[in-house]
Amino acid sequence: MRKTVIAALAAAAIALPGVAGAADTVKIANLIELSGNGAAIGRNWTDAVNMAVEEINAAGGILGKQIEITDYDTQSNPGTSRAQLQKALDNEPYVVLGPIFSSSTRVNMALTKRAGVPQIVGSEAASITQQGHPTIFRTSFGQAMGMPKLVKYLKEEVKAKTVALIYTNDEWGKGGRNTAKELMAKAGIEVVADVSSEVKQVDFSAEVLKVKNAKADAIFAYCLEEESARFLNELRKQGYDGPLIGETTLISQKVIDLSGANANGAKGHVGLTASAPVPALVEFGRKFKERTGRNTDHNGIKGYIAVYVVKEATERMGSFDQAKFAETLRGATITTKDEPGVLLDIRFDKTGDVDRESFLVEVVNGEQKVVSVLPALGE
Amino acid sequence: MAEALQLLISGIATGTIYALPAIGFVLLWQTTGTINFAQGEFVMLPSIIMLAFIIFGDMPLWVSFLLTLAISAMLLGSVFKVVVVQPMIRHGVLPLIIATIALSILMRETAKEFFWNEAQAFPMPVPYIVIRMGEVTVTTHHLFSFGVACALVILLQWFLSRTRTGRSMQAVAQNPDTAAILGINVQRMISLAFLINAGLVTVAAVLVTPIYLAKWDNGIAIGLTAFIAAIIGGFNQVRGAILGGVLVGVLENFSAFYISTEYRAAFPLILLIAVILFRPYGLLGRPEERTV
Numbered sequence: 001m002r003k004t005v006i007a008a009l010a011a012a013a014i015a016l017p018g019v020a021g022a023a024d025t026v027k028i029a030n031l032i033e034l035s036g037n038g039a040a041i042g043r044n045w046t047d048a049v050n051m052a053v054e055e056i057n058a059a060g061g062i063l064g065k066q067i068e069i070t071d072y073d074t075q076s077n078p079g080t081s082r083a084q085l086q087k088a089l090d091n092e093p094y095v096v097l098g099p100i101f102s103s104s105t106r107v108n109m110a111l112t113k114r115a116g117v118p119q120i121v122g123s124e125a126a127s128i129t130q131q132g133h134p135t136i137f138r139t140s141f142g143q144a145m146g147m148p149k150l151v152k153y154l155k156e157e158v159k160a161k162t163v164a165l166i167y168t169n170d171e172w173g174k175g176g177r178n179t180a181k182e183l184m185a186k187a188g189i190e191v192v193a194d195v196s197s198e199v200k201q202v203d204f205s206a207e208v209l210k211v212k213n214a215k216a217d218a219i220f221a222y223c224l225e226e227e228s229a230r231f232l233n234e235l236r237k238q239g240y241d242g243p244l245i246g247e248t249t250l251i252s253q254k255v256i257d258l259s260g261a262n263a264n265g266a267k268g269h270v271g272l273t274a275s276a277p278v279p280a281l282v283e284f285g286r287k288f289k290e291r292t293g294r295n296t297d298h299n300g301i302k303g304y305i306a307v308y309v310v311k312e313a314t315e316r317m318g319s320f321d322q323a324k325f326a327e328t329l330r331g332a333t334i335t336t337k338d339e340p341g342v343l344l345d346i347r348f349d350k351t352g353d354v355d356r357e358s359f360l361v362e363v364v365n366g367e368q369k370v371v372s373v374l375p376a377l378g379e
Numbered sequence: 380m381a382e383a384l385q386l387l388i389s390g391i392a393t394g395t396i397y398a399l400p401a402i403g404f405v406l407l408w409q410t411t412g413t414i415n416f417a418q419g420e421f422v423m424l425p426s427i428i429m430l431a432f433i434i435f436g437d438m439p440l441w442v443s444f445l446l447t448l449a450i451s452a453m454l455l456g457s458v459f460k461v462v463v464v465q466p467m468i469r470h471g472v473l474p475l476i477i478a479t480i481a482l483s484i485l486m487r488e489t490a491k492e493f494f495w496n497e498a499q500a501f502p503m504p505v506p507y508i509v510i511r512m513g514e515v516t517v518t519t520h521h522l523f524s525f526g527v528a529c530a531l532v533i534l535l536q537w538f539l540s541r542t543r544t545g546r547s548m549q550a551v552a553q554n555p556d557t558a559a560i561l562g563i564n565v566q567r568m569i570s571l572a573f574l575i576n577a578g579l580v581t582v583a584a585v586l587v588t589p590i591y592l593a594k595w596d597n598g599i600a601i602g603l604t605a606f607i608a609a610i611i612g613g614f615n616q617v618r619g620a621i622l623g624g625v626l627v628g629v630l631e632n633f634s635a636f637y638i639s640t641e642y643r644a645a646f647p648l649i650l651l652i653a654v655i656l657f658r659p660y661g662l663l664g665r666p667e668e669r670t671v
Contacts, residue, residue, distance in 0.1 A: 036596065040497035169641060196640045200600050202396070202590055203628065205389030206635035206643070209382055226498050226592060237509050237516055238385070258500050258592060 025068040026061075026320060028053075028310065029088035031108070032098040036076025037199060040225060040254045041100050045122055045303035046071060047292050048284075049097060052307035052341060062311050063318070074099050082108040089115050094320055097306050098122060100299060103171035109133055118325045120306040122299055124248070125175035129351040135326040137352040139305045140298065141271035143179040143247075145353055149374045150247055150269045151183040153360060158243050160217035164193035166207055166231065167222040176222045176247060192216050201227055204234035218243035221250050221266075229258035236262040243267070251361050251368060253297045263363045267371065271358045272301040272344075275368045280336060280343045301343065308341030309334065326352075347376070381514035386632040392521035394621075394628025395528045396590060399583035400605035401612065401620035402531060403576045408614050409539065410548040410572035413464060414476055417483035418580070419602020424486055425451050425584040426593045427494045430501060440502050440585070448581045456577035460570055483598060490595035501588040524586045528621055531579065535617045548572055607647055611654050613664020622663055626650065 030049055033042030053067045061067060072088045074081035081104035088096060089111060095118045099105055102125030109128065112119040118135045121128065126144040129136060154160045163184060167177040173196075181191055193214035195207050208231065211219050221244065223231055228250050235244070244266045249255060251268035274285025274296050284304060288296040313329050314320060333347040347355045360372045400422050407413050415421065425447045432443030463482055467475040508519045539545035550558040551568040559565050591597050604627060605620075612623025627647040635643035660666050 035491055035496050039491075043497065198644060201643075202600075203389060203393040203632060205393075206386060206632045207640055209385060209636060210640070213382070226594075229498075229592070230590075237518060239509075239511065239516065254497070258498060260500070 024066060026065040027068050027070065027091060027093040028307075029072060029085075029091070029093040029096045030069055030098055031072045031074060031081065031085050031088055031096055033076045033100055033104075034071065034073035036074075037224065037226070038074075038076035038099075038101050041122075041297065041299040042074075042076070042098075044294075044297050044300035045098065045100060048288060048296065048300035048302075048304035049307055051288065051291060052304045055341070056307065056311055062314050063320070065320075067307070074101070074104050076101060076104070078104045078107040081105075082111065085111050089117060093117065094322065095120065095310050095325070097303065097310075100302075101172065102128060102175060106171060109136055112136070116322055118310075118322060118329075120309060122302045122306075123172075125172050126179050127175060129353045133352070135322070137309070137326075137329060137348060138354055139302045139309060139346075140354070141248075141358060142353045143176050145355055145377060146247055146269055146271060146358070147176065147179045147183050148377060149358060150245065151180065151187050151189070153269065153374070154184070154218060154220070154245060155187045155189060158218050158245065160189055160243070162190045162192045162214075162216040163218050163220050164195070164211035164214040164216035165191050165220045165222070166193075166195045166197060166211050168199060168224045168227055169196040170199055170224075173222055173224070180220065180222065180247075197223060197227060197231070199224060199227065202230065204231045205238070207231070208234045208238050208240070212238060212240050218245055221246045223249065225249050225252055225254045226258065228252075228255045229263075232259040232262045232266065241265065248298060251363050253295045253368070256363055256366055256368070260366065264365065265363065267360065267362045269358060269374070270298050270361050270368075271356075272298040272305075273359055273361055273368055273370065274301065275361070276359050276370050277373070278344060280340065284343055305342050305346070308339055309346070311341065312339040382636070383633075385515045386636055387629060388515060388517050388521070390629030390632040391625050392517070392525065392628070393590075393631070394608075394625030395521075395525045396587045396624070397601075397604045397608045397627050398528050398621040398624025399524075399531070399586060400580060400601055401608040401624050402528075402535065402617055403579045403583070404605055404609040405612075405614060405617050405620045406535065406579065407572060407576055408552075408609075409617070410552050410575075411464070411468075411569050412472070412552045413468060414472060414479070415576075416476055416479040416602065416606075417486060417598070418605060419598030419600070420483045420486040420490075421451075421455050421576070421580040421598075422583045422587060422601050423593075423595065423598035424455070424490060425581040426501060426588040426591075426597070427490050427595070429584065429588075430499055430593045431494060433502065440504060444581070444585055447584075448578060451577040451581045452574050454577075455580060456574040457570065459577075460573045464569075464573070483602070487595050487598060494595070495593070496595060498592040498594040501593045503589045504585050520589060527582065527586060528624075531582065532618050532621050535575075539617065544568075544571065604647075607651050610661060611647075611651055613661025615665060616661065616663045619661050619663035623661070626662075 053069050057066045072084040085108040100122035102123040105121050105123040113133050120137045167173040193211050195210045197207050246268040248270050256263045312334050317324050334342050335345045344356050355376045357376050358374050359370045361368045362371050429443045429447045432438045467478045505519050505523045510517050547563045548568045551565050555565050608623035608627050609620050612619030630646050631643050634646035
């Protein structure tokens with residue numbers, strides 16, 4: 001009897017630390033751009049993720065388990081992102097959050113597919129959710145969801161018949177340009193200039209001359225943030241003051257900070273913005289600024305929502321079942337009544353794309369002002 | 380015509396940006412026989428330090444510039460010479476190149492870790508005014524950068540060829556042993572060359588960063604383009620650096636506008652290959668022989 005008790009105690013002593021660790025916490029990997037070109041957006045995402053994690057943990061965690069978040073820096077490099085995701089998967093996370101750069105997601109998503117681990121990304125390239133990945137989701141608008149709203153705005157509000165297009169020549173930029181061109185062709189809008197620019201490009205004078213000389217009804221810019229700032233500076237230098245429309249990055253807080261008054265007058269579609277007339281988003285923006293001293297951009301909001309989506313999906317399942325996670329989320333609608341942390345009612349389609357209302361924003365005196373609220377495509 | 384003129388003016392302005400660090404490449408080669416592959420980071424670090432003084436010390440640009448100049452002279456001049464160049468140069472140019480590549484990585488990671496990992500706006504050294512001449516525009520910043528770069532080239536050219544110290548520095552680069560026999564203080568000349576380079580990169584930082592934005596990885600692009608510009612212009616002529624820089628800037632613009640924006644970065648490399656094939660000492664360089 002005594003031997004049995006000692007053996008049981010010994011077994012418990014060996015097993016308990018592991019069991020306690022497993023029982024008390026749930027691991028989430030944050031695979032994100034913490035350095036390199038995407039550092040600005042990755043930092044916003046990560047700060048917001050940490051904010052959500054602290055709130056959820058303070059309120060008792062997910063199904064009683066505290067979230068244990070670990071950051072993995074992709075260095076904004078697709079190859080590094082894949083290596084870092086492998087490292088993250090070796091630690092057996094419940095869910096992987098990120099990355100944001102589409103070029104990184106495209107090369108690493110095969111690993112989560114193979115491992116059967118849910119991945120919630122901030123990437124926007126249309127192709128990501130069209131690969132048949134069973135466990136991928138995003139909290140941002142994909143290009144397939146965002147662009148139709150923008151093209152509709154160009155046609156119905158700007159009444160543009162011709163558009164000059166400039167884009168960053170990378171995975172994300174080309175994906176957006178291809179989607180936009182296709183939709184514009186269907187809408188009867190002619191693309192009269194189709195100009196690429198490079199990542200880290202300094203001089204935009206040739207590109208600006210090309211889009212300006214096209215004398216289009218509007219310029220559509222789809223460049224990364226630093227490049228958007230340099231493009232805006234050159235555009236204003238060359239005296240352009242016609243309609244300038246972009247998607248998300250052109251009117252982001254970082255671009256406004258970098259280009260100052262040159263960003264004024266730029267308009268763009270954003271899936272998420274803290275200046276939207278939605279109390280939950282405004283409150284999130286206030287909390288974010290209080291915590292970091294910075295204004296959030298859409299990436300911060302995406303990261304925050306991603307953590308709450310994990311919480312809601314898990315609570316709906318009642319368990320930490322990775323296989324059931326995707327099944328639960330595909331086609332699901334999460335309202336702010338179900339989970340206030342999602343900030344806006346959100347619906348996932350069968351591919352993992354998200355649909356919800358979004359905003360058309362104009363930069364006025366260095367600040368984003370919401371011009372109109374665009375309904376969800378499904379409405 | 381207006382288009383071509385605009386492209387030319389913008390190209391010259393951007394080329395001036397490329398030329399400034401290229402001058403540093405040439406200066407170090409001409410005076411010490413060293414190639415510094417951390418030259419881009421030598422421009423990046425002063426820009427980050429200057430911005431830190433401006434933001435955290437609430438200082439005006441010119442005060443932070445002077446403070447940074449002193450720090451650069453110490454870190455990028457004296458410390459660089461004593462810690463990196465002196466121990467490595469005796470093993471030949473190749474180990475030194477590898478050491479400067481390692482240094483460039485160290486500097487990038489340090490800037491990222493201890494300052495900012497994302498781009499920051501940087502104040503203009505002169506009031507930013509856009510001057511319009513019909514269809515063509517130019518900014519006061521462009522004019523100022525071009526003026527400063529030309530003045531620096533003239534000053535350095537005069538210093539190296541017309542002053543006793545400058546000629547001594549060139550003599551040290553060509554043959555340190557003979558220079559020492561002739562009574563030249565070799566170590567002093569080498570130190571002076573590194574101090575001048577430190578000053579040069581700090582001036583370059585204040586001129587290029589408003590356009591490049593202050594960021595830890597800026598040195599990669601700055602260093603590479605400046606190196607290409609220095610080879611095109613002539614690695615042994617200071618005035619060659621400015622010609623090389625301007626040619627690269629103008630060629631990028633013209634090729635992007637008239638041929639293809641996708642291949643804008645390729646055309647300067649084509650020019651580089653042509654120069655290496657047909658004029659290996661650069662457009663303004665002069666053939667020289669060195670003991671190997």
